[in-house]
Amino acid sequence: MKERDISFMQKAIRLARKGAGSVSPNPLVGAVVVKNNKIISEGFHRKAGLAHGEAEALDKAGLYAQKATLYVNLEPCCYFGRTPPCVDKIIKAGIKRVVIGTKDPNPKVDGRSIRKLRDHKIEVTNGVCREEAKKINEVFFKNMKERLPFVVAKTAQTLDGKIATSLGQSKWITTDKSRKFSRKLRDRYDAVLIGAKTLREDNPKLNGLKKKPYKVIISSSLDLPKNSYILKNFADKTIIFTLSKLKTKGDLPGPVKIFTLKKIKKGISLKQVLKKLYSYGIMSVFVEGGSYTLGRFFEEKMVDKVYFFIAPKICGGKNSITSVGATGVKKIEKCLRIQKLKIKKIGEDILIRGYLR
């Protein structure tokens, strides 16, 4: 019984993942309806605004859902959003048992649906594949817990921690394969964030393989190259944070969004940036540098997850550019620790991933 639950839940999780990159600000949800140990229907949340995963699976099952078991990676919702509450649909469909991966951390749900199902004499098993169920929705969990976007810091460095030579030359440190992997990561997140210097020096596109995420630029002075690729082509998807009080946008294209923040000791408060982005509906931010910007994110302890692509090369140089710059810690014991470390080879390169809290 236990093993079957795990196997059906894993199926639900696999389905949920299919929505990755499309469902924000919603969580990823996959569901399977099972009767006599056979899957009779499946569903997943495809896009914000469309049906939730459970709703899709139940609609497909129709009357066959009666006395069936529903597997879903996240506790169903119990409130009216852009779609009606799934919990009512489950009750109405005549489901006998609901197996859940993890409780919905949304304060509007937070166990309420589980209680409601039980009140309706539906058997509920919660916590099957909990770790995995939480992990696929790590963005959503952060959002619900802290009302801030999930922040991913990414860098591509040499083994000795350099992202450019002392002359600023940086192309290319990692291989095509790593860079493609990195573009694929952009598909997962709502926005890509860089500092003004990276915009000036690299003139990047910041697109994913499939998606064109929002582009966020941190620029204290608002001194930006107007003919950069993203300002010319993606002005409507560009958000700039600045300290500059110039009310005119200068020559910046009309659709660009500019937020002027109050100066803190170190310049721009990244917590303020993240709060603004969250209120703007951006649930996850992929921070791609450069050195100073990444350094500031670590200093403000605003990073949730890291992706370090490491090329097996030695650059050397006291004045070469380090992957994580800014001020840094004063004592080694104050270093930020990376947990749940995973190491993977990507072609010739090494990818080190992990979490910061």
Place this chain on the structure above:
Amino acid sequence: MKERDISFMQKAIRLARKGAGSVSPNPLVGAVVVKNNKIISEGFHRKAGLAHGEAEALDKAGLYAQKATLYVNLEPCCYFGRTPPCVDKIIKAGIKRVVIGTKDPNPKVDGRSIRKLRDHKIEVTNGVCREEAKKINEVFFKNMKERLPFVVAKTAQTLDGKIATSLGQSKWITTDKSRKFSRKLRDRYDAVLIGAKTLREDNPKLNGLKKKPYKVIISSSLDLPKNSYILKNFADKTIIFTLSKLKTKGDLPGPVKIFTLKKIKKGISLKQVLKKLYSYGIMSVFVEGGSYTLGRFFEEKMVDKVYFFIAPKICGGKNSITSVGATGVKKIEKCLRIQKLKIKKIGEDILIRGYLR
């Protein structure tokens, strides 16, 4: 037949390894004598000056060696050194067949023993487990090929490539386990090398777990802390390279060896350092930093192998100390590439090893 050869050769290689750290300037050699598919005796080279591996195994086998097969990881010697030539001993013992891992690169041997054995109607199979046989004697192969010590560069850094904070604080980046592993590595090599700054700031012991290797210090100015641990306790094992022409040693203890080199553009020529060490009988050097010294070794392309211990921590900081300093390359395509990369977890830390050519 082939499989048996491989299995007996692997046994010989395992025996050879037992001499690691003790046989310099000789190669590691292990040997087994096999008759009717059974090992009748084993031997390995234990220490420079003592019997070679083949000699030990043949002595143990005595008359039983007649018509037996001898497995040895390196071509036997054919000249009088501190012991008589092994090839003659093999012929005299009545060995029928000799299986060799790899040819001896020593210009005094270089296939001569193989020819001599064949001339005496002894069947010779060369190249069984050749890669492994070469690898265990990587120090010896470099020595014979270039008449220079084998150079290993080691560092212990944060994930972002720092070995100390901007205040110079560096204790400890990696865990006890990594540091113990690193001390064990010192047992393998003839000398440990550091820059004067590391001597001043860390006052290290530079000992292995079992061995007290030579301690080499690079100090342009000869301005060294006289009461440092190694100058006080290991003066007889300390070698200093300097540009200072002060003929007096100042307060440096008597047994310390000082070599004054001619200044090149970048200060001290590391090639000159290595040549001197080689002529002094030091066949391998474990370079432990700091930042500048490691940087210089890479710049001069004098490194054969690297050990990067990486702690899963972020230090950050433009002015933190980088693992590989000095000037560095000007263009990314000039980075030194690390080959035959191996990645290993040591407790919480990551060890990345590889070769430079």
